[in-house]
Amino acid sequence: MEVKIRENFQKNDLKIKKLSLKNLDDFFVVFKRVLSTCFPEYCGDLNQFIIKKDYTKKVFFQKLKKNEWLGFVAKIKGEIVGFLVADSLYGGVSYCHWIAVKKELQGRGIGTILLKTWEEKVKKLGGHKLMLITQSPKSGKFYLKNNFKYTGFEEKAWFGLDCWKYGKLIGEPNPKVFLN
Numbered sequence: 001m002e003v004k005i006r007e008n009f010q011k012n013d014l015k016i017k018k019l020s021l022k023n024l025d026d027f028f029v030v031f032k033r034v035l036s037t038c039f040p041e042y043c044g045d046l047n048q049f050i051i052k053k054d055y056t057k058k059v060f061f062q063k064l065k066k067n068e069w070l071g072f073v074a075k076i077k078g079e080i081v082g083f084l085v086a087d088s089l090y091g092g093v094s095y096c097h098w099i100a101v102k103k104e105l106q107g108r109g110i111g112t113i114l115l116k117t118w119e120e121k122v123k124k125l126g127g128h129k130l131m132l133i134t135q136s137p138k139s140g141k142f143y144l145k146n147n148f149k150y151t152g153f154e155e156k157a158w159f160g161l162d163c164w165k166y167g168k169l170i171g172e173p174n175p176k177v178f179l180n
């Protein structure tokens with residue numbers, strides 16, 4: 001049964017947990033729902049392609065198992081309300097595939113906490129840069145507010161969608177990390 005999220009929450013109610021094989025089933029239910037409610041740029045067919053072919057539960061399972069992806073879920077009272085999924089370090093860089101917060105809880109700082117958690121994790125791993133693209137022009141303000149730099153525009157890129165690139169330097173490139 002679906003638990004109804006309260007409109008307001010105390011900061012203490014919010015917990016950030018690692019996305020893992022243990023919470024993957026719960027995550028995937030939320031992932032599918034958020035994809036269809038928070039990403040209007042992905043039309044019905046593309047939405048289905050993403051869930052059924054591109055980012056299936058099996059893909060998440062394999063990527064997490066092999067430590068090729070890292071991720072976090074934001075939970076309120078045990079319910080997942082947001083998530084961030086990124087590549088593990090390659091060349092000192094982590095690339096974010098997904099960040100989203102349930103519609104009814106957007107604009108309350110949860111996305112910012114997810115970005116900070118990602119940044120801290122990548123710093124700990126010795127990485128020097130965070131990168132992402134967005135196909136939603138609306139979300140640019142969110143990244144700029146979190147000290148990402150706008151790094152370029154790609155017209156009609158993947159799936160024919162325009163995309164905007166953002167990056168954040170969080171340290172010095174360290175060959176001891178990325179050539180290891």
Ligand SMILES: CC(C)(COP(=O)(O)OP(=O)(O)OC[C@H]1O[C@@H](n2cnc3c(N)ncnc32)[C@H](O)[C@@H]1OP(=O)(O)O)[C@@H](O)C(=O)NCCC(=O)NCCS
Pocket residue numbers: 038039099100101102105106107108109110111112113133134135136138139140141142145
């Ligand atoms: C973008 C998103 C992850 C931000 O998370 P959030 O918890 O809502 O953001 P925060 O509360 O930490 O940050 C607030 C800032 O984010 C921006 N923001 C808030 N809601 C937003 C929304 N629905 N869409 C885009 N940006 C939003 C605003 O700039 C806001 O600042 P303001 O309050 O001064 O105007 C979230 O709004 C979301 O899931 N959007 C839909 C999915 C999406 O676009 N994901 C990113 C695609 S790469």
